[in-house]
Amino acid sequence: MAFRKFLSALGVNAPEVETVLDRDAYRPGERANATVTLRGGGADVEIARLGLDVVTRFEDMEPVEGEWTNPGVVVSQTVAEGFELGAGREHVLQVPVDLPWETPLTHVLGGRRLRGGRVAVRTELSIDGAVDRGDFDEFAVHTLPAQDLVLAAFGDLGFRFDEAEVKKGTPKQSVASRVNYWQEIEMWFPPEYGYTGAQLEFVFNAREDAMDLLFGNAGRLTLAYAGLDAERCRSEIDAYSRSLFQR
The missing domain is CATH 2.60.40.640 (Immunoglobulin-like)
Structure with a gap:
């Protein structure tokens, strides 16, 4: 309490x-x-x-x-x-x-x-x-169950957590935000992406039935909660993040 x-x-x-x-x-x-x-x-x-x-x-x-x-x-x-x-x-x-x-x-x-x-x-x-x-x-x-699936998937793919920062405003990629701030989660890229010493920054744009992962100005991945499991989460994040970032 x-x-x-x-x-x-x-x-x-x-x-x-x-x-x-x-x-x-x-x-x-x-x-x-x-x-x-x-x-x-x-x-x-x-x-x-x-x-x-x-x-x-x-x-x-x-x-x-x-x-x-x-x-x-x-x-x-x-x-x-x-x-x-x-x-x-x-x-x-x-x-x-x-x-x-x-x-x-x-x-x-x-x-x-x-x-x-x-x-x-x-x-x-x-x-x-x-x-x-x-x-x-x-x-x-604490995280929503779907958010834990996402974070676990990033970990399985080799990303390492750094920190989180809350900033004032609305992310440019957001289509459903109802607040005037966003929390940016920062993680270190795994070696195979070719970004040595660089960070991936993304935002959870959650709502009742789904959430968007906002990758700065690079893109937006939408994940519905229904039927979301570890394997699907890992597969979708892997494919999408590689399409955006892998050199």
């Missing part, structure tokens, strides 16, 4: 917010259920907005490699707004959060940590024009 608690920096005796997720790991397209508890401080206050964000690390928004201080938003929703919170009073709200199919991955292949993949929940409280966004409370996003 992911759990976060922060004592707001909005002043002495300010309200306190506590957020608990029903699980500590999800998959893209699933619903996360959050319990948000708001406790009044030493005086009555008017809450302008209580919001809940799912955030990720945008590589191109951070000045230092590995730093995470300026996150990008995956989901943003208002939990409550325009109400009075009495001193010492408590409000408990149940908040469903639907994760996009393109939610950045943090774990792959049965639980292996994906370097560069970070996702968190962040609770925002606004009072009298002041905003406290609190700290990040990270949780895991």
Whole structure:
């Protein structure tokens, strides 16, 4: 269970917010259920907005490699707004959060940590024009079964993982993206491709019944989930990637 608690920096005796997720790991397209508890401080206050964000690390928004201080938003929703919170009073709200199919991955292949993949929940409280966004409370996003098949196929074909990066915008090859970011997965080419020391970069453009593998500006391979198995996945990726890249 992911759990976060922060004592707001909005002043002495300010309200306190506590957020608990029903699980500590999800998959893209699933619903996360959050319990948000708001406790009044030493005086009555008017809450302008209580919001809940799912955030990720945008590589191109951070000045230092590995730093995470300026996150990008995956989901943003208002939990409550325009109400009075009495001193010492408590409000408990149940908040469903639907994760996009393109939610950045943090774990792959049965639980292996994906370097560069970070996702968190962040609770925002606004009072009298002041905003406290609190700290990040990270949780895991595991691959869809079909995504694991793809990653296992790349491994079987000799590709080696490096890292993942989330960038702002929409991939040029995308035809079904509903978000304003993409997660780029980087892998080293195997020797037979003739790209010594070079990387293959691709993006999962997932949806309910299928996904596209976006190879930068080079091409797009669509894989339907129905009937997808390891052999078919490996065969299609091998043929397509060799047609694009092998020298």
